[in-house]
Amino acid sequence: MYQKALIPAAGRGARLDRPNTPKPLVDVGGRPLILHVLEQLEAAGVDEAVVVLGFEAKKIARELTNHPDLSIQVTLVENPSWQHGLASSLLAAREHFDAPFLLSMADHFFDPALVERMAQVDLSDEQVACMLVDRDTSRIYDLDAAVKVNLDGERVLDASRSLENAHGVDAGLFACRPALFDALEATLADTEPADLTDAIARLAADGKVAARFVGERKWYDIDTPPALIRAEMDHRQKRRVEAVFSADIHDTDRETHEYTFVTGKPIETDVFVQRGFVRNPNTIKLIPDESASSPIYVFTDTRVNELYGDDFVGGLSDMGYDVRRIVMAEGEESKTLSNYTKLVEHVLGEGIDERSVLVSLGGGAVCNVCGFIASTLYRGIGLVHVPTTLMAQCDAAISHKQGVNGERGKNLVGAYYPPINIAVDVEVLATLEDWLIPDGLSEVVKHALGQDPDYLQFLLDYDGAIDDPDFLEAVVRKNIELKCELMAIDPKELREGMVLQYGHTVGHPIEYLSGYDLNHGQSVGIGMMVAARVSRLLGGCDEEIIELHRHVIEKYELPTRIPESIKVDDILAMMRFNKRYLTEGTRMALVDGPGTLWSVDDDYAIPVSDAVLREAIEASY
Numbered sequence: 001m002y003q004k005a006l007i008p009a010a011g012r013g014a015r016l017d018r019p020n021t022p023k024p025l026v027d028v029g030g031r032p033l034i035l036h037v038l039e040q041l042e043a044a045g046v047d048e049a050v051v052v053l054g055f056e057a058k059k060i061a062r063e064l065t066n067h068p069d070l071s072i073q074v075t076l077v078e079n080p081s082w083q084h085g086l087a088s089s090l091l092a093a094r095e096h097f098d099a100p101f102l103l104s105m106a107d108h109f110f111d112p113a114l115v116e117r118m119a120q121v122d123l124s125d126e127q128v129a130c131m132l133v134d135r136d137t138s139r140i141y142d143l144d145a146a147v148k149v150n151l152d153g154e155r156v157l158d159a160s161r162s163l164e165n166a167h168g169v170d171a172g173l174f175a176c177r178p179a180l181f182d183a184l185e186a187t188l189a190d191t192e193p194a195d196l197t198d199a200i201a202r203l204a205a206d207g208k209v210a211a212r213f214v215g216e217r218k219w220y221d222i223d224t225p226p227a228l229i230r231a232e233m234d235h236r237q238k239r240r241v242e243a244v245f246s247a248d249i250h251d252t253d254r255e256t257h258e259y260t261f262v263t264g265k266p267i268e269t270d271v272f273v274q275r276g277f278v279r280n281p282n283t284i285k286l287i288p289d290e291s292a293s294s295p296i297y298v299f300t301d302t303r304v305n306e307l308y309g310d311d312f313v314g315g316l317s318d319m320g321y322d323v324r325r326i327v328m329a330e331g332e333e334s335k336t337l338s339n340y341t342k343l344v345e346h347v348l349g350e351g352i353d354e355r356s357v358l359v360s361l362g363g364g365a366v367c368n369v370c371g372f373i374a375s376t377l378y379r380g381i382g383l384v385h386v387p388t389t390l391m392a393q394c395d396a397a398i399s400h401k402q403g404v405n406g407e408r409g410k411n412l413v414g415a416y417y418p419p420i421n422i423a424v425d426v427e428v429l430a431t432l433e434d435w436l437i438p439d440g441l442s443e444v445v446k447h448a449l450g451q452d453p454d455y456l457q458f459l460l461d462y463d464g465a466i467d468d469p470d471f472l473e474a475v476v477r478k479n480i481e482l483k484c485e486l487m488a489i490d491p492k493e494l495r496e497g498m499v500l501q502y503g504h505t506v507g508h509p510i511e512y513l514s515g516y517d518l519n520h521g522q523s524v525g526i527g528m529m530v531a532a533r534v535s536r537l538l539g540g541c542d543e544e545i546i547e548l549h550r551h552v553i554e555k556y557e558l559p560t561r562i563p564e565s566i567k568v569d570d571i572l573a574m575m576r577f578n579k580r581y582l583t584e585g586t587r588m589a590l591v592d593g594p595g596t597l598w599s600v601d602d603d604y605a606i607p608v609s610d611a612v613l614r615e616a617i618e619a620s621y
C-alpha cells in the first residue's frame, strides 16, 4: 500500500549518552536500530526508503550502503542544516514524495507488527497524517521528554511535549500524505528549530490527524539507557521463545493431568566469627547434638593440615567426637571429579551414617570439594565449613554453592547445598602467603562497588596495612553480613545476588587465558574495570565511576589492565563458556553509581552486545 518511507536520521539525540555513536546506529540484538527499521519496512511492503542524514552523516551512510541483508532501495539525502530541527530534515526529502508514505523514526525499536499495522492505514481524503499512539504512558521511561497527545476516539486533537493529563504518547511511526510538507514549511516559517510535533499539532487542530494504537505490542524510543536495555532484553526474550515454541503447546487436545509438589523447608545456616577458634574448636558448637555420636570427617589440605590439623582435629576428639581426618593435595588439583570419586569411596569405606557431618578446614578448594561430597553422600549429609583463606572467609565458604571443576572449566559440576554451620577465625590469615590477601580482597572490593556505598567509602578512607588483623576482621565480617543478606533474598543469584558475579564475567576468561598467571582476585580486579567501562558505554554511569574503580582496585593491590598477551578476540570467544551465558548473548552485573548495582525494571542481568564488550575490553589494556 505504501511504496515509500521517510526516515529522518539527521539529529544528534544527545540524551542517550553513548559516546561516538549516533542514535540510529545504536545496537539492539547486535544490529543498528536503523537497520531494524528498514528491515521491517521492507517486510511491510515498502520498496524505497529515503533516509535524511545530518549529524555523523558519513558514518550512517557507510552502514546503509550495500547492506547485504536488505533489498529495500535506500536513498540518502543529506541535510546540511539539520541543526534547524526535525522539520527542516524532513523537508529536505520533500521532492522524493508525491504519494502517501510511511514515516518512521530511526532511533526507535518496534515490534514488527506495529510497522505492519501502520502500513495498513487507509488515510481518508481529509486526513494528512495518521499517528501511532501508545495509550499506556506508564511504560515510557522519560515521559517529560515524550510527545504527548490528546485524543477524541481515533482522532488526534493536540500534540505537544508539555500536555498535562495526556491520553497517550506519540510512538514515532506515521502514515502521511505529501501535504505534511506544507504544514512543516508553515511551521518552520514561524519557529526555528521546528519539530515534527509542531506541524502535527497544526494539522490536528484542523482535524487532519488520525490515530492508531499500539495496544499490547512493544516499542521503544531509545532515548535513555533503560529504554535501550529493556529493548535488548525483550528482543532476546522473543528470539528465545521463537526458537522453540512453533506451536502453542496448550492447544493440544490430549488429556493432560497436572500435579504439583513442593519440597523441604528452608535450611538455616549459622555463621560464627571468633578469633582463635581453629586452635580451640571447643568454643563454638560446630556439630549439632543429633550428630554427636556419628562419624565426623575433617577434610583439609596438606598445608593447612600441617599448620592447624592437629590442634583442630585434636580439639574435636578431646570433646568426645569420633573424628577422622582426610588430607588432600593443595589447591585446584584436588577440585576434580576423579578426586571427588576417590574421596567418596574412601569415606564410604571407612563408614558414615545418615547423621554424619563433614567439616571442611581449608581454603575455597577444600570447601568446595568437601561441600560437594556432603551434598551427594547418602543424597546429602551434614556439612560445616571452617574457611582458612581470606577468599574462603569472604566468599567461597559463605555459600551454598559446592562443586568441582570439569575438564572444560571451573565449577562445572556441583550443587546448591547449604552448610549447617560456618565458623570463621581470622587469626589463621596470619600464616597466608602474601599474595592471598589482595586475592581475597578482590571479593571485598566487589561487594563494596556493587552493594554498599558506605562500605566503599570505608575502603577508600582506610589508610592502614592491608594485612592488619583488625582490618581483615572488619572486612570479613562486613562481607559475611552482605553475603548473608543476598543469600536470603536471592540464593540463585538472578537479581540482587548478581553482584557476586561482578567483575567475574570478563575476569574468568582473563584468568583462564593468562594460563592462571593472574590469580582469581587479579583477574576479577581487571574484570571490574571492564565492567565499569561497559556500564559507561551503555549510559549506566559516568566517567567518574571508572576512575573510582581504578582507585579502589589499585589501592587494594590489584591490577586494572589486561596484559598485552591476552587478545580481545580470545576473551570474547571465551564468554560463551560462562555458566551465565545464554545463546542470545552476554548478560552482566553492572553498576550505575558508587556502591549500587544497575537494574532495569528489576532486572539485574544487563544484556551487553559484543560490540560494546569489545570497546570496553579494548579500552582496558
Ligand SMILES: NC(=O)c1ccc[n+]([C@@H]2O[C@H](COP(=O)([O-])OP(=O)(O)OC[C@H]3O[C@@H](n4cnc5c(N)ncnc54)[C@H](O)[C@@H]3O)[C@@H](O)[C@H]2O)c1
Pocket (backbone or CB within 6 Å): 301, 302, 303, 304, 307, 330, 331, 332, 335, 362, 363, 364, 365, 366, 368, 388, 389, 390, 391, 392, 395, 396, 397, 399, 401, 402, 410, 411, 428, 429, 430, 431, 432, 433, 436, 439
Ligand atoms: N563456591 C563459591 O561461591 C566460591 C567463591 C569463591 C571462590 N571459590 C573457589 O575457591 C577456590 C579458591 O579458594 P582459595 O583462594 O581459598 O584457594 P585454596 O583453597 O587453593 O587455598 C590457597 C592456598 O592457601 C593455603 N592455605 C589455606 N589456608 C591457609 C592458612 N590459613 N595459612 C596458610 N596457608 C593456607 C592452601 O593450602 C593453598 O595452598 C577456587 O577453586 C574457587 O573456584 C568458590
Ligand SMILES: [Zn+2]
Pocket (backbone or CB within 6 Å): 395, 443, 504, 520, 524
Ligand atoms: Zn570470585
